[in-house]
Amino acid sequence: MKCLHVIALLGCTASTAQAQTVVRAGEAPAKPGPATNFTGTVSVRTMAEVIAPGQAGAALVTFQPGARTNWHTHPAGQILYVTEGCGWIQEEGSPVIRVCEGVTIHARPGAKHWHGATSSQGMRHLAVTETIDGKPVDWLEPVPASQYHGPAR
Amino acid sequence: MKCLHVIALLGCTASTAQAQTVVRAGEAPAKPGPATNFTGTVSVRTMAEVIAPGQAGAALVTFQPGARTNWHTHPAGQILYVTEGCGWIQEEGSPVIRVCEGVTIHARPGAKHWHGATSSQGMRHLAVTETIDGKPVDWLEPVPASQYHGPAR
Numbered sequence: 455m456k457c458l459h460v461i462a463l464l465g466c467t468a469s470t471a472q473a474q475t476v477v478r479a480g481e482a483p484a485k486p487g488p489a490t491n492f493t494g495t496v497s498v499r500t501m502a503e504v505i506a507p508g509q510a511g512a513a514l515v516t517f518q519p520g521a522r523t524n525w526h527t528h529p530a531g532q533i534l535y536v537t538e539g540c541g542w543i544q545e546e547g548s549p550v551i552r553v554c555e556g557v558t559i560h561a562r563p564g565a566k567h568w569h570g571a572t573s574s575q576g577m578r579h580l581a582v583t584e585t586i587d588g589k590p591v592d593w594l595e596p597v598p599a600s601q602y603h604g605p606a607r
Numbered sequence: 608m609k610c611l612h613v614i615a616l617l618g619c620t621a622s623t624a625q626a627q628t629v630v631r632a633g634e635a636p637a638k639p640g641p642a643t644n645f646t647g648t649v650s651v652r653t654m655a656e657v658i659a660p661g662q663a664g665a666a667l668v669t670f671q672p673g674a675r676t677n678w679h680t681h682p683a684g685q686i687l688y689v690t691e692g693c694g695w696i697q698e699e700g701s702p703v704i705r706v707c708e709g710v711t712i713h714a715r716p717g718a719k720h721w722h723g724a725t726s727s728q729g730m731r732h733l734a735v736t737e738t739i740d741g742k743p744v745d746w747l748e749p750v751p752a753s754q755y756h757g758p759a760r
Contacts (some may be wrong), residue, residue, distance in 0.1 A: 502686045530662070543627070545627045558667075
């Protein structure tokens with residue numbers, strides 16, 4: 455991650471930062487979302503590391519059309535903010551819903567869910583996830599095409 | 608706050624929500640930022656309430672040109688994501704820096720800081736703030752014009 459510290463010579467280890475960190479989206483390196491946890495083409499840019507006693511970190515996650523997370527849960531929940539495009543999200547037992555730029559989603563602690571692009575349009579969201587006992591997420595099974603596409607919508 | 612639950616009949620009390628909450632920016636009511644904590648015209652839309660064991664909540668905060676927070680600290684820090692426009696932010700003892708759409712700022716726990724619009728351009732950011740022992744923020748003194756404008760920039 456390239457960080458522009460207010461005092462630039464301090465280096466860039468957010469967990470021990472001596473000044474607030476300022477990260478521009480285009481400067482944080484994009485890492486591919488691994489196939490073990492995602493379907494399709496996904497990139498993840500870490501924007502804010504956890505700094506204790508805070509437990510929240512942030513990442514910008516970009517999904518190409520058709521891409522989505524596996525099903526997963528977060529022990530302390532997750533706040534998503536859609537910054538570009540439109541996507542689909544689903545909590546287990548509920549219908550898929552469409553979300554576009556400017557929408558905030560709060561996934562409950564422990565709720566099984568997935569999120570991603572629509573089949574025809576990419577989506578980027580800021581994901582703010584809290585880490586409890588060193589764990590931000592429990593990854594589960596992929597979302598198969600039949601479930602992803604679901605009923606016509 | 609108007610919430611569109613996945614199961615809409617569940618009602619809208621995020622702290623006891625039975626399904627993930629989805630809030631569109633234009634639907635959350637805008638409340639004025641009080642003059643005790645802000646200078647100028649500021650509106651605050653709550654987008655995500657804290658749900659234990661999570662400790663993070665989110666708000667979209669819109670600053671008209673010239674508007675800014677008072678100096679303040681957060682016991683667990685704060686993650687800001689600029690969604691529109693450009694603003695100025697400052698941590699005590701460091702220069703003012705300019706931030707625009709797409710920038711993420713991570714203010715350290717306990718660090719005294721302020722944020723707001725520039726003098727000529729409005730700014731909106733998502734503010735994700737963690738609450739510890741019931742407290743998300745300690746408000747301090749206003750940022751006077753001389754400090755806000757500072758050296759030419």
